[in-house]
Amino acid sequence: MAEPDFSTLFERPLTQWGMRGDPPLWRAMAHALEGHPLPGRFWDVRSTVEREFERITGHRLLESAEPFHMPEFAIGSGMSDGVVAPAFWVRTAIPILIDRWEALRAG
Numbered sequence: 001m002a003e004p005d006f007s008t009l010f011e012r013p014l015t016q017w018g019m020r021g022d023p024p025l026w027r028a029m030a031h032a033l034e035g036h037p038l039p040g041r042f043w044d045v046r047s048t049v050e051r052e053f054e055r056i057t058g059h060r061l062l063e064s065a066e067p068f069h070m071p072e073f074a075i076g077s078g079m080s081d082g083v084v085a086p087a088f089w090v091r092t093a094i095p096i097l098i099d100r101w102e103a104l105r106a107g
Helices: 006-010 022-032 042-057 086-106
Strands: none
Touching (some): 006 022, 006 086, 022 042, 022 086, 042 086
């Protein structure tokens, strides 16, 4: 079995999302972090996700809780199509990723 990397934290998709653009962003982050080693501290999980969020979306995660539209994440389905919810990432996605990181470290 291959050594887990940062993208391992994203392998299981979530069952609930903030907006319809969040699942494509989740997949984009998993792809971007493939091959990156797991960090040694939980704080580094958070800061890496914050950095990748900004790199992929062009928006700083902690700058605003207001949802924003990402045309590249739109698939033609509903009012929130392609919309990313920063609050979802801060309150839900990052804590889940940290929990998964802790579980991997615990073995």
